[in-house]
Amino acid sequence: MYVVKNNLRHPATIFENTVFILDVILFGSFTVVSSFSNAYVPAAGFTAFLSGGLLLLYGNNAPVAYVYDNKVIIRKFLKKYTYQLDQVESVTYTVHQRQYDLVFSGKKFSVPDYYLEVKRFVNTLKTVHNYFATEEGIEKLKNYIKEKAGTETYLLIPRKDIESTLTSSKIGGVPYWDISKEYPVDSEGKKMHLLCQLNFSECKFENMIFPKEGILQFFISSDDVAYGMSYYEPAAQKNWRIVFHEKIDKNIHEEDIQKIIPSSSEIINTPILHSTALEFLRSVSYMSADDYKMNDFIAKAVKEITGENTEKNIYEVLGSQEENIHAFQIYRMLGETENYILGYPSFIQGDVRETMSEKDASYYDTTLLHLDSSCCNGEAMCWGDVGAANFLINSNALKNRDFSNVLYTWDCY
Structure with missing residues (x-):
């Protein structure tokens, strides 16, 4: 009362x-x-x-x-x-x-x-x-989302208690590199630094879309205020780069790589605050509230649950948490503040695929990597004003280990 x-x-x-x-x-x-x-x-x-x-x-x-x-x-x-x-x-x-x-x-x-x-x-x-302002309505919507919009994901849990090695999964730090190959540089010829490194041999869960071994690396420009991202060509790897090492040479030592990577004084702009070891954890991801497919999804959900047609988006259907005390259950379920691979991408200012043609948007159907400032209380990284980054790829390209067409974007509050 x-x-x-x-x-x-x-x-x-x-x-x-x-x-x-x-x-x-x-x-x-x-x-x-x-x-x-x-x-x-x-x-x-x-x-x-x-x-x-x-x-x-x-x-x-x-x-x-x-x-x-x-x-x-x-x-x-x-x-x-x-x-x-x-x-x-x-x-x-x-x-x-x-x-x-x-x-x-x-x-x-x-x-x-x-x-x-x-x-x-x-x-x-x-x-x-509003039917979805009731416990019954929210429970049915939650079950519908779990059944229709849930997919496997692997969380990347920061482990401050573990010291990362040259080949381990980590945020920042010294990357593994075959010194016989040319080290990645940006559009101005300056060496890029490691954003994230994933060693799939450390992931003990079976998943056919990812390799069972090998190292996947994400590099970004060391002095780009946008952290290498291009607003006009988000898939052009000019000031950022993805590299996959299928085989690992155990004879390569960190001392050798230290000589070819940029020094700390050369890294002017970076979202990385501290190099942190990562651990894989199997989980479930649900379509985010700002996903470009969410409007169609919520319309189908409302139709199936209530029999009514709607053109409202999910925020209009549920209302704010002040208006609907049950809404937080859905928003919390759809909100993602972890680092992860696979699953649905999560954005701060809206899905960038909304501005693309349906053909182009549907191509980037898989989250290759999501990094979030909120993870680990923002101690590992910070994207602008507590933002998040997404690397999106096509599922077939990922199966074929083709990382040439990846969409890289980040946004913040």
Whole structure:
């Protein structure tokens, strides 16, 4: 249960209550004096002013609505009305009057926007006819997402308690490199530094799409403010590079590689804060709320669960967490703040594939790597303002170990 009532600390309320109290004191005093002086006609007039002040004082401070279970008791002047929550017909906001106008079964009520609990009250009314604002509706949607939009993923768990080696999976640090090959450089001929290295022999889970051994590396430019990403050519590996080492030469030592990689003074811009060892952990990923396919997916979900057609996106279907206390279960389920491979990509400012043709967007159907600033409390890396990076590839290209056409993008708040 909660109560919608006036905010006693609001300046307008303080002013009005002060005026009403002065009215009561002043005309109350006049009424008493007039009565003792046998001036009954003035006393009657002063009593009217006194009653008006008391009435206004009550009306300004008494609760306007009580909400409990599925009922709402709402007051208009001195009269109270009882309705079921689903009897609300409309909720609108009048800007110039700064008030919410509510209609219950044809009767209109107005509540100022500074009243306590008014936003919670309004949000409750907005979602009262929403099936997905109920426990039953949310549970069915969760099960639908698990069945239709869940896929295998491998989390990359940062391990600060493990010291990384030359060939181990890690963020940053010294990369494994065959010194007989040319080290990757950016478009200006400057050496790039290691962003992430994955040694698949450390992944003990069976998955046919990834190799059972070999090292996959991600390099980015050492002095590019965009960390090597190109807004106009996100798949052009000019200032970033992906390299796959199918075979590992155990005779290569870190001392030899130290001589060919950029020094710490040459690495000007990087999202890496500390080199950190990584450990594979099998998990499940669900389509993110901002995935370019989510609108079609949620429309199918609503149709199958409720039988209704909708053109709303998932945020409109569920409402905010303030409007729908059950919505957080879905948003938490779809939100991803880990580092991982495979699964669905997760973006901060929207899926970049939305601006592509359907053919191009559908090509990048697999997450080759997702790195998130929020993972490990932001101690390992930070993409701009706590952002995340995605490397997207085609599933068939990944099976063929073809890393020439990969989409690299990152965004932040």
